[in-house]
Amino acid sequence: MCGIAGIIYRNGNGAHRLGSDMTRMLQSMKHRGPDSTGYALYRPPTADLIMRIKLDDGGSGGNGDLEHADRLRRRRHEVQARMRAAGASLTSIDDINEYTIAARLSYDGDLKRLADYVESVPGAEVLSAGSALEIIKDLGDARTVGTAYKLDSYVGTHGIGHVRMATESDVDISNAHPYWAYPFSDVAVVHNGQLTNYHQWRRRLERLGHRFASDCDSEIIAVYLAQKMAEGASLEEAMRMSLEDLDGVFTYICVSEDALGMAKDELAAKPLVLYEGEDMVVLASEEIAIRAIIDREIETYDPYESEVMVWTR
């Protein structure tokens, strides 16, 4: 089933309580997916590159494994060494929890090269990279993840979120949404639906040199869009092309550094409710999520089939 949500504040100065708004929206849609919860949150762009890296799938070795913490420490050290080897200089590194780190880097080379260097450390996976984007995802409902990652105080300009009911692939952090569009900075996607030509597109994109961190069909949307944008398309153009190129049923929300867009397949098989207000645009699989942050009567509607809409902040 899965539930997706997106918020973009219309005055994009960044002083909005994005984290707590998103948690409330996702928590109200818990019934659509209790397995894992994820966020892609945007702040005003910085000069640094922010990279969030997962060293291990949470909790996979902790119990009774005395060497586990040691192993993670070695991986963390190794990741830093590889970053430097790729030519990045580390501004700071935060330990978000025992298996996730957030690094701020100064780097102006090829992002793919840096990401590949980091991921050459066994077990390490780049969750997101960009000057404005941070992806946070873990098992459990929105309240659990929001509390564990202290998102209540997160202020930002726009973001998307996802609650997952796993159908085609594992319940773990790698298979949780949102997906970062490796190796393109600041693009992320959440998806509700199933793609039937996943393997075709995965092979095509792999031939172009892209890596896939999961077995989840949704991951190709992020990489597909980013590839089209790298070839010169705008976000909206890339999304329109995806309606033709992707088969199956889908409603997805894609975000970039300064825009947020939605696309719905030609059967309109997956829901999306839209609120376009003066102060913000809010989208969610169910109206109940929009009501969780707007406590008054508002005008909302469902976009029709094959619709693509993009808003900028």
Place this chain on the structure above:
Amino acid sequence: MDTVAPPARFDPRGLVELDERVPGTSEIDGEKASFDARDLTTRQINLELRRLIYELGVREVTVRNPGAKHSLGVGILARCAITFEGSLGYFAAGLIDGPEVHITGRVGWSACENMMSGVCVIDGNAGSLTAAALRGGDVVVHGRVGARTGIDQKGGTVIVLGDAGSMTGFMMQRGRQIICGNAGHGLGDSMYDGVLYVGGTVASLGIDCVPGEWTDVDTEFVTRKFGIYGLGSPPELQKFVCGKKLYNYDSLEPSERKMVL
């Protein structure tokens, strides 16, 4: 005195609403009652509606602040009037037989699904699958509706003042729909019977849906329905019916048919 304690429920993912008690928070005035649903769960709201309508014989209920919750006002099988002041989520007023429901906001997917009789008036927009498998009664949507309105409709009338999405009247078997705005692709796809009236443009007709001949019966029907709900004079409508080409299977495969021709 409680003799046996109810069995303990275990719901590790917290998805099930455990057995609720009737909140009993309504203000009741003779045959009228109202209550605030803001802090109540779906189950509590439906239990309260049942208590008022079935136990206390209330005939007019107003529910304030429904907050787009799902499955409200379902399965009410008595003549009464229910007003929801606000918007509802999925499966609003489904499986009802008798009530006159008025929703002042919008509704999500599958409103009035499997409705047997009664009336449901929605002031705002409605999601997809509105009036799915409708059996009887009238559903009036003042805004626009999503895709597959009246899928598998088996009776009753759907009136939409705005636009309708794709596959409107998909597989409908009986009943009527009046779409005053535009209709999306695949209108009346695979319909067996029934009538679709469309005021605006039709993006495309579905398989075996064809224009029908307008008669006095159609004029009388549309005018009467618009009169009942105070919708003024109806717009100029086109009529679409089933072409009945799919009633019998063609025993030839497409390649064989080419050979015969």
